[in-house]
Each structure stands twice: as structure tokens, then as C-alpha cells.
Amino acid sequence: MTAAVSPGSPGAAPFGSAGAAPFGPAGSEGVAGPPAPGADPPGAEAARAALAALRAEVAKAVVGQDAVVTGLVIALLCRGHVLLEGVPGVAKTLLVRTLASALALDFKRIQFTPDLMPGDVTGSLVYDAKTAEFEFRKGPVFTNLLLADEINRTPPKTQAALLEAMEERQISVDGAARALPDPFIVAATQNPIEYEGTYQLPEAQLDRFLLKLTVPLPPREQEIAVLERHALGFDPRDLSEIKPVATAADLAAGRDAVKQVHVAPKVLGYVVDLARATRQSPSLRIGVSPRGATALLAAARAWGWLSGRTYVTPDDVKALARPALRHRVQLRPEAEIEGATPDGILDGILATVPVPR
Ligand SMILES: Nc1ncnc2c1ncn2[C@@H]1O[C@H](COP(=O)(O)OP(=O)(O)OP(=O)(O)O)[C@@H](O)[C@H]1O
Numbered sequence: 001m002t003a004a005v006s007p008g009s010p011g012a013a014p015f016g017s018a019g020a021a022p023f024g025p026a027g028s029e030g031v032a033g034p035p036a037p038g039a040d041p042p043g044a045e046a047a048r049a050a051l052a053a054l055r056a057e058v059a060k061a062v063v064g065q066d067a068v069v070t071g072l073v074i075a076l077l078c079r080g081h082v083l084l085e086g087v088p089g090v091a092k093t094l095l096v097r098t099l100a101s102a103l104a105l106d107f108k109r110i111q112f113t114p115d116l117m118p119g120d121v122t123g124s125l126v127y128d129a130k131t132a133e134f135e136f137r138k139g140p141v142f143t144n145l146l147l148a149d150e151i152n153r154t155p156p157k158t159q160a161a162l163l164e165a166m167e168e169r170q171i172s173v174d175g176a177a178r179a180l181p182d183p184f185i186v187a188a189t190q191n192p193i194e195y196e197g198t199y200q201l202p203e204a205q206l207d208r209f210l211l212k213l214t215v216p217l218p219p220r221e222q223e224i225a226v227l228e229r230h231a232l233g234f235d236p237r238d239l240s241e242i243k244p245v246a247t248a249a250d251l252a253a254g255r256d257a258v259k260q261v262h263v264a265p266k267v268l269g270y271v272v273d274l275a276r277a278t279r280q281s282p283s284l285r286i287g288v289s290p291r292g293a294t295a296l297l298a299a300a301r302a303w304g305w306l307s308g309r310t311y312v313t314p315d316d317v318k319a320l321a322r323p324a325l326r327h328r329v330q331l332r333p334e335a336e337i338e339g340a341t342p343d344g345i346l347d348g349i350l351a352t353v354p355v356p357r
């Protein structure tokens, strides 16, 4: 399947056909009435086109999974971290590796294992016999895009080292703080099933991820396309076909443009109403915090801009509600036993909270 992306065409929604919901169904009702355009700063159009080209580039290696690619681009624009969840073998690792190749950014990968130490992530002091001094050897966190693969296979102490770096954007060793590069974005993968010997991420720390993206099993036709590629000799270890099509400068220009995206007061009100509804839901033990509401707004704004607009609509908010909020709510045990899921509860809230017009 080739990606139908035409970044050049004016008014085209680069991440899907206009009005398409990238993360599943979102009603078409509630599209904000008259547009209240902010300004698109100079360079914004070129940045948007470059980020749209990213998707086409990733599609050379990865079949489908468009919503996941879009989510990763939104995170890059928001300087946010992403948790990717999916069963083994759905191309979580391949996706992030390909995205890194399509971006002119520094990239590193950490395979989390039970015996990984915090210093293996952050770096550590090593003794230099020549100078008879200790010097800091940077760990793999010193990069722009970090793939933290199978993060739940490592014990809490090592997870904590990464989560701290994510929050602080610096590493403190021996009393000295060392800033991480900018951007610094973590894409962490985990399996949804609690296998033996895995360590679930602490609930309180899930809030540090801007988005939690679920990587689904492919539909039949897409799985056939994956097999076809392999039959034609595609080797997932060799990504030399993938060329860098977007740069850190494109991301910076995109970020500036997103800051200009107009947010109407009624859209702010809608985000807050959604967050408040999660706190009142009888199925939830913990609802979304104001930090979560902020994350939803930031992601919706980035998505609005990527869709070719200079204002954010209630539909943008709806489209991002699940990935921005699903990891920030906790089900009550009763609801869990009855088979409720965070996505199901959020869908119910989206269906009942009045959408501003
Ligand atoms: N959508 C897809 N497009 C292209 N290749 C795919 C796709 N889904 C699976 N594959 C193939 O399956 C292989 C496994 O993918 P990958 O190792 O990235 O999975 P994973 O989700 O990271 O698995 P794990 O959880 O075991 O780490 C890929 O290298 C690729 O060959």
C-alpha cells in the first residue's frame, strides 16, 4: 500500500484525508463553526510538508500503522514521550527505527533486560588511568530519539533512571547536572500482557508519557502486504532505503507554528469538561489530572496544525483523547472485572460530554 500523501497541495490534510480521525472514530458533529485562524509563521508550510513526507518515508518499510506514526510526529512536535503498546511482532521496534532513519536526528536504542543497570542508561563515571581522574562517560540517553525497547523487562531501579531523565531532561552524576540534547524524546515499547518476569511501570510515572499509542494487529490485507514485502526480499535489518526527509529545523519550525495555533475558549472548556468527567466516572478510581488535560490540549493543537489548520477544533480534541488520556486513568477493580477498559470508558465520556459548537 502506498501512502497517498501530497504535501504540496494546498489545504491537504497531510496525515489523512480531511476530517479523518487518526486514532479511531470521532464524531463529525462539533466541528468548530467559523474558523478563527491564527497566523502560520514563515517556514511553517515547508515544515508541515517535511513532516508529511516522513509518513510516506516510514511507509516504505512499515505497512499501515498510520495512527502510530502520526502519534509519534505529534510527540516530536510537543517534545513529549510516547509509550507504544502492542503484542510481540507488530513492528513496534521497526516503526521507531524507521522513523529515526527518516529524520535527520541522532538515534539510540536501549534493549531493556533484567540485568540492565541505571548507569547503562544514563552513563557513569569511569576512571581514566592516564589522567588519574574520573570522567563521565555518556550513556545512550544522550541522544535526540531514544528507543527504550521492552521497558517493562527491566527492574524498577533502572526504569526509574530513565523516567527521571525523561522528566528532568538532564542527568545528575556526582553532583553535576548534564543537560540532555534537544530534542530528547523517548519512545518506549512494552507488551500489554503481564508476562512472568516483567515489571509494570509505576502508575504514577505513566503521566510522564504524553501519549500512549496502541499498536494493533494489522488487518488481513495489510498482513498480506507485509508478507509480500518479505517474499520480495525486504530485510527489516537493512533500512538503507530510508532517507532523512525532515530535520531538527523542520521540527523547530513546526513547534513555533503549533504555538500560534488558536485555541478558542470553548475548546479549552471542552478539554476541561472531559478531564472533569473522568474524575466523576463511577468506573474510574483515578481520573485525569490537570497535567493530563494540558497534555490533551497540546497534542490536539499539534494535530490541528498537522491537519493544515491554524486553529484547533473539538474534533481534534476528540481524536487525541484516547492516546493522551488512556494511561492517566485507573479503573476501579469492579469495572475491571466487568471487562471495562480505559478506551471504553473514554469513549463513553466522549459520547456524553456536550461538544461546543
Ligand atoms: N506493519 C508491518 N509492516 C512491515 N513489517 C511488519 C509489520 N508488522 C510486522 N512486520 C514484520 O515483523 C517483524 C517484527 O517486528 P518488530 O520486531 O518491530 O516487532 P515488535 O512489535 O517490536 O515485537 P516485540 O514486541 O517482540 O519486540 C518486522 O521486522 C517486520 O518484518
Ligand SMILES: [Mg+2]
Residues within 6 Å of the ligand: 092, 093, 094, 149, 189
Ligand atoms: Mg520490539
